Amino acid sequence: MKTLRLSTLAVLVHLATASFAAAPVAGLDRPGFDPAVRAQDDLFHAANGGWMKTTEIPADKPEYGSFIQLRDLSDQRARAIVEELAKQQLKPGSVEQKVGAFYATYLDTAAIDKAGLAPIKPALAEIDAIKTPKELATWLGKVQGRIETPVQLWVMADFKNPTMNQALTWQGGLGLPDRDYYLKKEEERFVKARAAYETYLTTLATLAGLKDPSDAAKRVMAIEYRIAEAHWDKVENRNPVKIYNPMTVTELAKAAPGLDWATFLQAAHLGQVERLSVSQPSAATAIAKLYGEVPLADWKLYFKLHSLDDAAPVLPQAFRDARFAFRGTALTGAKEQKPRWQQGITEVNGALGEAVGQLYVAKHFPPEYKARMQELVGNLLASYKESIDGLAWMTPATKAQAQDKLSKYMTKIGYPDQWRDYSKLEVRSGDALGNAQRSSRFEWDRIAAKAGKKVDRAEWGMTPQTVNAYYNPSLNEIVFPAAILQPPFFDMAADDAVNYGAIGAVIGHEISHGFDDQGSQFDGEGVLRNWWTDDDRKAFEAVGSKLVAQYESYEPLPGKHLNGKLTLGENIADLSGLQIAYKAYQRSLKGQPAPVIEGYTGTQRFFLGWSQAWREKVREERAMQLLTTDPHSPPEFRANGAAVNHDGFHEAFGTKVGDKMFKAPEDRIRIW
Template structure:
């Protein structure tokens, strides 16, 4: 079951108010750019550079009408999305760069003649070697899964389902429910067992249920054909009939699943109950057997159920589904998970649906890139430890710590000066802010992989053992003290996150590079970019979800009714704004689904702007390349959202992703902030103009 407690900057990462104008700009607020093609590649006599990619500015577009396209227009016109990508932009570019660095580390481990058995170097090198040995995989076909397929096919009756679900979950296969261990959201000093919905093979329930949408209906039909194709490759004789039964079963699961918007409510998702009460939700389903097989049966007094009505619905669907269909379904989910690690026929078929049909990608990634991702998935911190040793200088962490300190100070000041919050609630908010824990770059304590066995000639076995290792590591937390040194991302991840139960903000090393963080650049662009990232993640502690937890990480209502109502009124305005954005005709942003991230963006840029002003210590900001400090600040924010996305992937995003598309994260955020209007001379009648009464300022 995937980790669900992190509020990230983007799913594959970020963050806005502004108030006083920059003292160095003219009233007309022109945007002058240097004659040089880019302001971020040159520096004279050690002077700070602007950090702005002026080469991509499209002067045929007014920043007052479309800030995102003005700033990134030439890039948007000239850049093609790579054939192996569903989207392309700053995040993917940094990800590609880090993958190239990781490739060097991993291939060096593979070729190391002195590597010792059982070391991280041996495991990294041998896992990669097992993935890259395509000739061997071609001779094996589906044979590496023979034992798992046999386990499913010999299931005698439904009484064996709890044990089968537990086993498949351990090896990474999607099942109708998942069991994981995490901090108890109402008692964050201890771990608890969580149970939540799952088991679909497509991205969201809408792909099964919104059949009045031609694209959804077409994708569902292609999904059924894909299921049949994979089953045929595995030797099924009646694959088409099985595929129809499988998709019908998943459709019934989809009908009773909670929507992504419903799942955003942490209070509704917290349903503490005894095992006996759990059993009452699903008469006849043996939860004692399920929990014992999952490895938690003798360690718990209670469970926390995320979607109680789903479990009841799942039990009803189970009762009316014949055993043959259930076997076919679990066989399909096994094959779906492991197709990328089998012979070319499985790899190609898997990519044809999950790559081309779902996201519009026409070419699979190079084998080495998928191999690097596979090693990262299994041995992420082992690779990350070497990555930061080579690519993350100590001075970068030190400067980042200063930025974090200033943004936290700005947040403290902002809470004190809010005009819509009463003193009692402000006191609670300040208490929470004081307990934030920043983590920067990499963990203080690295993960121990000594119990994970990796062989150079056993790819499927390696993937299974790595999944079981991760599963068992999670389950083993139950009954132990909270591990506050643990990270939810690897250092090489181009992302950042907030964890409400830990009340921590985490910034991996790989995001701390241009355009997010430029050691050569003037502070303006860094506060607009990584400063807004910092503010965004702090903002998750005070968004519609995070604000329901206190500084100790416990779900607790620390608000007065009046203050919560005032907060909600502002949040509702933001929902309405983003509901009006449409990346492609007929598919609008879901303002409720994206609310938390939009609040993070809104608050993050606002607080970063305040922090930037604090950093100036009362002095005027320099003009660099004809750009004022305030202009560079907002441009630094806008350029990190430079991105393009294929239409099919755009649909996946608006259906499933809590983050808004990049152009709306840029434009939608700055339009709410007064300092942007002053920096660029935005006036009534301009397309970027919002009347003051319609602008949203929350924190």
């Protein structure tokens, strides 16, 4: 089912996508190297070329690499836990029973097929029953958290007062991945995606028995084109100052007529809210206007088809196949659906993630892992502190503010200290769609209840079994779930050089998000404010512009260059994280020379460890989707793009003029 996400900044700044074979003693996958490629010419393919040549992307995946392999491992471990629960006779209403019943019901496709359209008919009937704009506003509020509406609601820390939670709006409502899929009419890849989407909508309408399915699809597409025209682009949404627009509900209703905002908020359990932040004011105004202009009959078609799309994974086979043909094959290039068990793990993680996570860490996250990570984080923070002191382009006044912010970082490793309470979530055996709907509403009610209350700093934004990491600017925290603390990122048996090049750079990456183009606008308390001198900010932006130009020179697909402004924050974090991890590795040696292992020096192993962590192959359709929507650069350019600016890389491999990775010292980009 659909999980709502806001912008990268609005919820979390996270690490993202990228693979790995069994590691030898030093932590390096030597069989995955390509001896025909020199690191001096292409670090990524030198460390990963052998693997790239011999590995096929599995048919059920749009991409395959380090992150995907670890996610598969995490899913397999969660599966063992969940299937054991599903077999047991557990106390009715216990969280263990809910996990097992939710998963077993999702897997019972025979029962889902037999039920036909009966489970979705009440939801469609609710839409049919809407007769007035006020009733539409009520329905929109009731489905928050379950269906992505054109104006979404969320609750998170107030950018200006991060100790308190604030409600906010966010643009949404598109069935295709981004506004560009609608607005860039000449891009051939987008033309194909739009055609596939219209076919999918027509199929949904046909399967649901709607009148004139082709016409219904066209009417829905027409609405989405108008929504897309109102949407802000991804670069605009990265600016925290632009997306922070507090106003009263009365002011919002005046600025954006066409939607009954008070009724909408009341139905979403946010009736007590007097002020909220309108993240994209012009989009909110335009979409509210659409609610008033577009015939109610068209809106009903729109929401019926979106409801069917959202529910398709727990509707009969024809719906599941149609959804995969579009969201799987057309958009990502995947050839087969993920195994049903793996889809089920994704769903149970979304519904009862911390319940599964509590069992996961008991089996797969020994205390010594956390202790080792705390040591690594300590070294990274100490190295960052020294690096700030040594900055030539920053004045003492701004350095003092940066040091203050760094000193207030909060680190979360492995799992939360307090586990989420699922006692009020109802799970019914044999009701897959109902379970999904109730879990979505349960989660939304939890989020809505936070509005106007103090921020819970102990809360986690990811489950322990999630293979990822993030920085949250409002809490000034870095978070590393248990599942990412495994090879090739972190290996208790591996050489320190490889660990620092992999998980050390990941840690450095997340620390650096507090000082990228977005995070640097928040102070040590998480307050959105300018703590820089004007000259320092100009100097920082000048360096950033060089990084934008570097990455915009990369062409991952023919005719499709990277968006350097969209990826700037992640590129800064990659570059700075690698630089800080290198300093931390040198610090860990305590003045002693690193041993040569398997013919590689310590610094060479560091950069090879960094590169193999980003190992990945991706299908063209998925690559296009990521290039349009993802603030991260493709893994190849993450590996090479950061290393080419690193003095340590050039020293380790002795690059010289003529080498493809050579970059003159005076041209190397150095930030933190």
